Amino acid sequence: MNVTDSTETVEQWDIFELALHGSAEGNPYLDVELTAQFAYKHRMVEVDGFYDGNGIYHIRFMPDAPGTWRYFTQSNLNALNGAGGTFTCVAPTPGNPGPVRVSNTYHFTYADGTPYKQVGTTCYAWTHQSDELEEQTLATLRSAQFNKLRMCIFPKHYLFNENEPALYPFPCLSRGSSTWDISRIWAGETPRGWSFDFSRFDPAFFQHLERRVADLMALGIEADIILFHPYDRWGFATMDAGTDVRYLHYVVARLAAYRNIWWSMANEYDLLKQKTMADWDRFFRIVQEHDPYQHPRSIHNWVAFYDHAKPWVTHLSIQRSDLAQTRTWREQYRKPVVVDECGYEGNIPPSWGNISAEEMVHRFWEGTVNGGYVGHGETFLHPEDILWWAKGGVLRGQSAPRLAFLRRILEDSPAAGLDPVDAVLSSWTGFPCAGQQHDYYLAYFGRHQPAQVTVHVPQDEQYRGEVIDTWSMTVTPLEESIGCGAVVQLPGKPYQALIMRRIYEAR
Amino acid sequence: MNVTDSTETVEQWDIFELALHGSAEGNPYLDVELTAQFAYKHRMVEVDGFYDGNGIYHIRFMPDAPGTWRYFTQSNLNALNGAGGTFTCVAPTPGNPGPVRVSNTYHFTYADGTPYKQVGTTCYAWTHQSDELEEQTLATLRSAQFNKLRMCIFPKHYLFNENEPALYPFPCLSRGSSTWDISRIWAGETPRGWSFDFSRFDPAFFQHLERRVADLMALGIEADIILFHPYDRWGFATMDAGTDVRYLHYVVARLAAYRNIWWSMANEYDLLKQKTMADWDRFFRIVQEHDPYQHPRSIHNWVAFYDHAKPWVTHLSIQRSDLAQTRTWREQYRKPVVVDECGYEGNIPPSWGNISAEEMVHRFWEGTVNGGYVGHGETFLHPEDILWWAKGGVLRGQSAPRLAFLRRILEDSPAAGLDPVDAVLSSWTGFPCAGQQHDYYLAYFGRHQPAQVTVHVPQDEQYRGEVIDTWSMTVTPLEESIGCGAVVQLPGKPYQALIMRRIYEAR
Missing domain, CATH: 2.60.40.10 (Immunoglobulins)
Structure with a gap:
């Protein structure tokens, strides 16, 4: 040529x-x-x-x-x-800020310099549903204001997830059962009945996946692509080492050029009993070496943490419900902390899938004031098993609008991000606070309801205060400016926050 | 003679x-x-x-x-x-069940065999107030349904506690200031101005104290007597070793015959910087040797736990807000766990004094289903600084009636006490449950809101179910009996509990 x-x-x-x-x-x-x-x-x-x-x-x-x-x-x-x-x-057109990168150690920024304040959600298997349902998911996302979506490449087999997808990533040679006791996979068994030609891929599967990634890109939503997961009945969780590597090469070659891609090596890696820690290290390195754009890379735990200090990990992707630990994880690993799974708003029987909307919103704020970012999901019983957390569809809960409110608060906060600050509310009062020293402070009172707090902003500085009702989504400016030692009156009810912004004198 | x-x-x-x-x-x-x-x-x-x-x-x-x-x-x-x-x-008359003893390793029983289900509250300095206020406190206690009260012998100096008491335990030789920076005591300073004749006691002080202990006894309330505490401006926290011993002998000689006495060596012992661990060991042994009735003995921490495994400790008296740990502390020390301080319902600035009523009630239930007992307190700002937690008076919050409801639930539960049980709600669903195997189960869902749970009571046993709304204080019997594998429908909102009582067939 x-x-x-x-x-x-x-x-x-x-x-x-x-x-x-x-x-x-x-x-x-x-x-x-x-x-x-x-x-x-x-x-x-x-x-x-x-x-x-x-x-x-x-x-x-x-x-x-x-x-x-x-x-x-x-x-x-x-x-x-x-x-x-x-x-x-x-030059890029409006709405195209480029890919997201780690910035300022604990935070993220788009390539064009716009801060990226992660407020994510989860639809693990949304691309394995009907076109109609997938379009409905996109319509929901268009108004919901989440800016990251966790999603699996492989289809999912689990409670409320028994429907077969229309497409598989590999040519299907023989079909097996759609029911399978998931604990058998974790015990090391491979499901029977299903067989695939693992030496080939099915381009139609990936073309469909890419269309959905592009749909998210058009909505300004990062696609946190989960490369492996344990919820499997087809054998995708137990492929041989050579197939795993070919799969990673192929996925990176196809998807890396989408600017909204994030790589998640796994959902609940520690439930994939047939993979070793060396496997996960290798997967990270393969993605790191083949992705020309160095999209964010993470790995999500069930119980045990992967060693996030390893150099190929760009940020933490955590499953834990105790958001106050976010600050500890920051200090331990010196990377951004995204608590991608802290429980889901809903009413299904397992305890991870039935926290109240108040609790979901509370966990987001608690993660925020401890210097991290949090992920949402929704699991309400549905007659046709259409739960947002897996299949998408519509949101039925009450937390999503409050998380959109939090996102607006964050996007109106310092570009450098919110880092934990000790000195402003005395340690004696014990409320978490984050911000940028001498510029901006955000304190959150959670399930506490003080009627007043004494604020120790730096000497000789004045701040403009706003009382935030995180549940009612109101912002109430304080009439008087705040100096060191000021006593601020609060509503004396739970789920309040206090923002203090520096007043800079005109020169 | x-x-x-x-x-x-x-x-x-x-x-x-x-x-x-x-x-x-x-x-x-x-x-x-x-x-x-x-x-x-x-x-x-x-x-x-x-x-x-x-x-x-x-x-x-x-x-x-x-x-x-x-x-x-x-x-x-x-x-x-x-x-x-x-x-x-x-023989005793009704309303006199005798003193409380540890029973069944983790629980308490009155001497007459009646189970004692501790639902306590706190009025540290209530006997150092005016007669009018003390009578008001008793009137409040008469209807509030708490069955233990934590109270100090020594007067208290602290935030909201600056009024001088009418009486002191020792003859006062010279009066000092009523203001004193409490941190100076913790730094090892002794307050100036005040002096007492530590070689004598003031009988009037103790006669007053005893009258109040008897008042509590008449109300069926255990008096958890705090022997030392750090909130001092008079020098009672820094007496010499000989005075400490004489004081303990005198207190035990005067008070031990009151059947409702419990001995708490200290409130926040680890803030009494001038006492050593050997001092606390010695105090325990003195009380143990001189109390003929072996009333319950404990010691309450600020941060660091005393070694509750020591043989003179009858039960744990804990300050912590994470009630889920109750189960761990039981397993660690093999004694009853009373979380006497888990935060107070109120609105004062410090974080320990402004939890919501919902949170207070939640912590009681969480401690309960983890096999322990919990203590209440109330700290609402008051124009005359009359906060229940210190001075008594009236209750202003919303938790007390809910704790009375909990007490009724507990008194209708097995005499042997509620011990953590794993098997009934599968570990997969993850909800804490306590009871007595094959007889009674109490599961609590807290901030979770499952619309249904699958229950794994033992095979071939049938149970009668009741859904408890811990906040609305309702008990809703289930129409159908519960067997192994039954799916129980729940209201799908937070703060619900489920009681299952064995149905024994008529023979």
Whole structure:
């Protein structure tokens, strides 16, 4: 092939996709190697291509700087080797802030510098439902104001999750039962009846997945992609090591160019009894080495924490209900803490799936004032087993609007993030507080109901106070400014917060 | 003196009091030794007497068996030596169940076998107030249904506690200031201005205290007597070792015959910086050796636990807000756990004094289903600083009636007590449950709101269910009996409990 210039333009942090026609013979997934180098001035980025079925090979690339980019392909298949060209990257349009990165040790920022204040939710298996239900989920997300969604690539088998998906990631060779005692997987058994050709992928499955990732991107929602999980009846949790690696290569090649991707190595990794800690380390390194954009990487626990201090972990993804520990985890690992699972608002029998809306909102605020970020989910009994936490649909609870209110509060807080602060409310009063010293303080009183608190902002500084009712979603400005030692009157009821913003004198 | 028979009768577990006229010369508190031996059949009990002022010496004795008791005094003062006689102990009248003892490892029982289900409250300094206020406190207690009251012997100096008491336990030689920075005591300073004759006691102080203990006894309320505490401006927290010992001897001699006495070595012992762990051990042993009736003995912490495994500790008296730990403390120490301080319902600034009524009630239920007992207190701001937790008065909060409801539930539960049970609600559902296997189960859902739970009572047993709304104080019997695997429908809102009582077939 020859190098050809192109008039194509691509928005910064959008996807440039190159389609190449090759051969469908043999097993292209195993036989064909394809990479491309994208060059911007003197910088070079190497990107993996992938086979997309019907003799078509794709290479996807997310340019991160405006200007002219050049590319050139390498392949062991002549038809794919040596293709090259240029395209022009143009400035992003509104609503495209780029991918999210860790910033300021404990926080996140979009590539364009906009702070990213994570208020996430969970629909593990939403892409394995009917088109109608998936569209309803997107309609709900459009108004709900969550900015991250945890979702699995593999379909899910669990309580309230027994429907078969329309598509599987691998060609299905024989179908088995849709019922399976999940504890048998955890005991090391492999489910019987189902078999797949693990040497190939099903492009239709991934094309569908990508469409949904793009739908989330259009809504400004980060897709926290869960690569492995234990809730399995098909054998995807117990594939051999070679298949696991091919799967990771393929997923990263297909998805990494979507700017809203986050990588979660697993949901409840410690329930995947057939994987070792060395496996998880290896998975992290594979993703780290093959993702040209270094999307956020984490791993979510059932009980035992993975060692989040390992260098390939960008942030903590925690399952725990005691949000006050967030501060300890920050100090322990020196990374952002996202408590992705702290219980779900709902009424199903298991205790993790029936906390009240008040408790859900309380946990978000408690995580926030301890310097972290929290995740939502909803599990109300439904006659057709459509629970938001797994399948999406509509939200039935009362917490989501309060979390949207919290997100507005956070987006109106310092760009540097909220870090725990000790000095403002004396340790004797014992209320958690976060902020940025000399600029902004947020104290949260939770289930406490003081009628007044004495505030120790720094000497010779004045602050503007706002009393926040986290449940009623009201913001009540205080009439008098706050100096050191000021006594602030509060409503004397639970779930209140107090914001203090520095008043800077006009010079 | 000669032995004289008496026609006096004393109710079992009431007080037989012997008054002897001696001498007021010198310092009777230091100079005079007085004991008596009380004999019932072949059993002998030795009891300490005490000087009560004006040349009068008293010996008090609580007989624990009906029939004839003989007594005989010993003293280094001739006028007191060799007095003797008999009296008749008669059966107790209703409302006199005797003193409380530990029973069944983790629980309490009155001496007459009636289970004692502790639902306590706290008025640290109520006996140091005006007669009017003290009578109001008693009137409140008459209807409030608490059955234990934590109270200090020494007056209290602290936030909201600056009024001088009318009486002091020692003769006052010079008066000092009523204001004092409490942190200076904790730093090891002794307050200036105040001085007392620590070689003597003030009988009027103790006569007043005893009257209030008797008032509580008449109401069926155990008096949890706090012997030392750190909230001091008079020097009672920093007396020398000899004074401490004389004080303990005197208090035990005066008070032990009151059947409703419990001994608490200290409130927040670990804030009494001038006492060592050896001091606390010694205080426990002194009380243990001199109390003929072996009333319950405990010590209450600020932060660090005393080693409750020591043999003189009868039960744990804990300050902590995490009631779920109750079960761990039971397992650790194998004694009853009373979380005497878990925060107070109120609205004052410090975080320990402003939990909501819902939270107070929740903590009681959480302690209960983890196999323990809990204590109440109330701290609402008051224009004259009359906060229940310190001074008594009236209750202003919403938790007390709910705790009375809990007490009724407990008194309708097995006499053997409620011990944590794992098997009934599967560990997978994760709700705490307590009871007696094969007889009675109490599960509490707290801030969770399951709309249904699956119950695993033992095979081939049937239970009668009651849904308890711990906040609304309703008991809703379930229509259908409960067998193993039954699905029980619940209201799907927080603060519910489920009682299951075994249905025994008529033979």
